[in-house]
Amino acid sequence: xxxxxxxxxxxxxxxxxxxxxxxxxxxxxxxxxxxxxxxxxxxxxxxxxxxxxxxxxxxxxxxxxxxxxxxxxxxxxxxxxxxxxxxxxxxxxxxxxxxxxxxxxxxxxxxxxxxxxxxxxxxxxxxxxxxxxxxxxxxxxxxxxxxxxxxxxxxxxxxxxxxxxxxxxxxxxxxxxxxxxxxxxxxxxxxxxxxxxxxxxxxxxxxxxxxxxxxxxxxxxxxxxxxxxxxxxxxxxxxxxxxxxxxxxxxxxxxxxxxxxxxxxxxxxxxxxxxxxxxxxxxxxxxxxxxxxxxxxxxxxxxxxxxxxxxxxxxxxxxxxxxxxxxxxxxxxxxxxxxxxxxxxxxxxxxxxxxxxxxxxxxxxxxxxxxxxxxxxxxxxxxxxxxxxxxxxxxxxxxxxxxxxxxxxxxxxxxxxxxxxxxxxxxxxxxxxxxxxxxxxxxxxxxxxxxxxxxxxxxxxxxxxxxxxxxxxxxxxxxxxxxxxxxxxxxxxxxxxxxxxxxxxxxxxxxxxxxxxxxxxxxxxxxxxxxxxxxxxxxxxxxxxxxxxxxxxxxxxxxxxxxxxxxxxxxxxxxxxxxxxxxxxxxxxxxxxxxx
Numbered sequence: 001x002x003x004x005x006x007x008x009x010x011x012x013x014x015x016x017x018x019x020x021x022x023x024x025x026x027x028x029x030x031x032x033x034x035x036x037x038x039x040x041x042x043x044x045x046x047x048x049x050x051x052x053x054x055x056x057x058x059x060x061x062x063x064x065x066x067x068x069x070x071x072x073x074x075x076x077x078x079x080x081x082x083x084x085x086x087x088x089x090x091x092x093x094x095x096x097x098x099x100x101x102x103x104x105x106x107x108x109x110x111x112x113x114x115x116x117x118x119x120x121x122x123x124x125x126x127x128x129x130x131x132x133x134x135x136x137x138x139x140x141x142x143x144x145x146x147x148x149x150x151x152x153x154x155x156x157x158x159x160x161x162x163x164x165x166x167x168x169x170x171x172x173x174x175x176x177x178x179x180x181x182x183x184x185x186x187x188x189x190x191x192x193x194x195x196x197x198x199x200x201x202x203x204x205x206x207x208x209x210x211x212x213x214x215x216x217x218x219x220x221x222x223x224x225x226x227x228x229x230x231x232x233x234x235x236x237x238x239x240x241x242x243x244x245x246x247x248x249x250x251x252x253x254x255x256x257x258x259x260x261x262x263x264x265x266x267x268x269x270x271x272x273x274x275x276x277x278x279x280x281x282x283x284x285x286x287x288x289x290x291x292x293x294x295x296x297x298x299x300x301x302x303x304x305x306x307x308x309x310x311x312x313x314x315x316x317x318x319x320x321x322x323x324x325x326x327x328x329x330x331x332x333x334x335x336x337x338x339x340x341x342x343x344x345x346x347x348x349x350x351x352x353x354x355x356x357x358x359x360x361x362x363x364x365x366x367x368x369x370x371x372x373x374x375x376x377x378x379x380x381x382x383x384x385x386x387x388x389x390x391x392x393x394x395x396x397x398x399x400x401x402x403x404x405x406x407x408x409x410x411x412x413x414x415x416x417x418x419x420x421x422x423x424x425x426x427x428x429x430x431x432x433x434x435x436x437x438x439x440x441x442x443x444x445x446x447x448x449x450x451x452x453x454x455x456x457x458x459x460x461x462x463x464x465x466x467x468x469x470x471x472x473x474x475x476x477x478x479x480x481x482x483x484x485x486x487x488x489x490x491x492x493x494x495x496x497x498x499x500x501x502x503x504x505x506x507x508x509x510x511x512x513x514x515x516x517x518x519x520x521x522x523x524x525x526x527x528x529x530x531x532x533x534x535x536x537x538x539x540x541x542x543x544x545x546x547x548x549x550x551x552x553x554x555x556x557x558x559x560x561x562x563x564x565x566x567x568x569x570x571x572x573x574x575x576x577x578x579x580x581x582x583x584x585x586x587x588x589x590x591x592x593x594x595x596x
Contacts, residue, residue, distance in 0.1 A: 050126075050127065056463060057462040059119075063124040073121055083281075084363075086113075088110040092118070096121060101135040147325055151329075152180065155596075156172050156334070157335075158334075162189060164558040170292065172335075176596070180299075194361060194363055197263060199247065199250075199272045199580065200574050202214045202270060203216055214268040219240040226570070227570070229567065231564065238581065239578060242585070246581045250580065255284055260272060261273060261408060262407035266572075271404070281576075300320075302323065305320045305369070316331065334556070337586075340535060345360075358529045361390060381537065382563035383534035386567065387534075388569055388570050390431070392444060395524075397465060404454055405446060410423070413442060414442055415439055427570070435526075441524060443524055443525070445490070446521050467479055469522075475520045493514070497514040531570050532560060536562055539551065541585065543556055544557050556593075558585065
């Protein structure tokens with residue numbers, strides 16, 4: 001973790017202890033508080049270790065016991081997802097020491113890692129002979145619950161610490177203005193940290209160096225076609241025209257994207273990703289966080305914006321609240337970057353009732369708060385019913401299997417072991433094709449070559465969502481598919497790759513690599529709620545538009561909180577382009593508005 005993240009975690013930890021009920025006064029457990037132990041001692045003093053399976057591999061807990069107390073808990077989980085699982089590693093050990101119990105709530109958005117931590121600590125305690133079930137959580141005294149009032153003045157306040165908000169804040173601070181980020185969650189990253197594929201951009205230096213022909217015009221047309229031409233073409237044009245410069249900007253802040261792959265709906269290799277093919281989201285959030293730290297940007301975590309302040313129609317700040325403080329933050333301009341509403345089932349089923357019960361890939365903070373705040377000051381909403389489901393989501397963990405797996409040559413097969421679609425059509429079409437299969441699920445099939453060349457696959461293997469076989473027939477048996485059928489499917493596919501012609505479904509992209517190098521892998525997937533294309537309407541300057549068609553003075557927006565860019569379906573790789581391009585546009589427009 002970077003220095004800023006480490007400092008922020010101190011605040012996170014404090015928040016977890018006090019909840020929402022006021023100031024906490026620490027209490028030591030009484031000598032005989034822990035049930036199940038009698039006499040002068042409760043525990044067998046010593047150091048004990050336990051291990052459990054996390055999302056990315058083993059989570060190892062070390063517990064230090066004195067005769068009467070859990071003195072210290074340290075947990076290591078080097079492969080847990082940065083920004084998702086890592087906050088749990090920071091928070092839960094201290095909370096369990098405070099409570100003198102493993103009976104603590106999982107960290108929102110990091111359930112798998114949280115459960116692994118609790119299990120590992122439980123095993124360590126059990127190895128010391130402790131009856132874990134009898135460890136009653138220590139009570140903590142609380143204050144009156146009354147909050148203090150605090151007023152803060154700044155040049156610009158950014159609401160939301162996802163990719164768009166952090167991009168805007170970096171640009172604003174680099175221009176010399178005072179900027180504060182307000183984030184309701186206990187960590188930065190938002191939905192960006194969950195992005196796995198990459199960033200679409202056209203006419204880039206990377207493409208030219210790899211002799212990939214592409215154009216801004218093709219990027220625009222692909223995006224319009226992918227969005228069923230419901231998109232705002234002017235916004236799409238800004239996205240495409242500024243995409244190459246956005247890649248250069250990322251490189252300038254230490255986050256180059258030197259590799260290329262295909263994404264569904266793209267004519268050319270356009271999705272840029274980190275070296276080695278790792279998840280783009282955690283990579284960018286790490287570098288955004290480092291830049292915020294370097295620039296000295298204040299990030300207020302666990303602080304939820306509740307309303308926009310207006311004066312004669314112009315937005316002049318926000319109201320926000322933390323566990324103990326009600327804030328009035330006065331600003332010359334506000335950048336709204338609160339994300340979409342894909343984690344709010346009540347809200348998305350309001351617009352699409354048929355999505356009830358779907359798993360979601362969204363971070364828990366994506367609940368549409370910013371959209372409702374903007375609507376309250378007259379913002380116009382667009383495309384709210386346009387909600388994307390992603391075709392390849394592992395259902396038990398909600399892990400999204402990146403489009404780069406299919407772009408690198410993987411195929412989809414049904415329970416009969418047969419292909420049923422061009423795997424790199426747009427997400428809505430592939431999702432619909434999967435839902436038509438028996439059981440409404442499919443398997444992604446790939447080989448060791450793809451694993452060796454796409455770092456993102458390691459997360460799936462370590463997370464236990466892959467099935468492996470040394471041969472195609474062995475793999476088929478393990479996923480209960482007829483071996484002869486799957487073998488024939490792979491034979492036909494590999495011939496198609498060799499001849500560069502998919503006679504079954506007309507696939508034309510992601511066909512550079514066949515599936516011949518064992519061992520072979522399968523991941524069972526089905527669609528899940530992924531992206532909400534609707535939100536507040538903006539113009540090409542990222543100004544929020546009101547219901548009269550006019551710009552709301554002082555209010556700018558970027559990222560998934562906005563609508564209009566992606567139309568009826570978002571192409572994979574366009575979300576990252578959106579947050580970087582329009583995060584920068586919003587910052588530039590805010591600077592112009594305040595006279596900088």
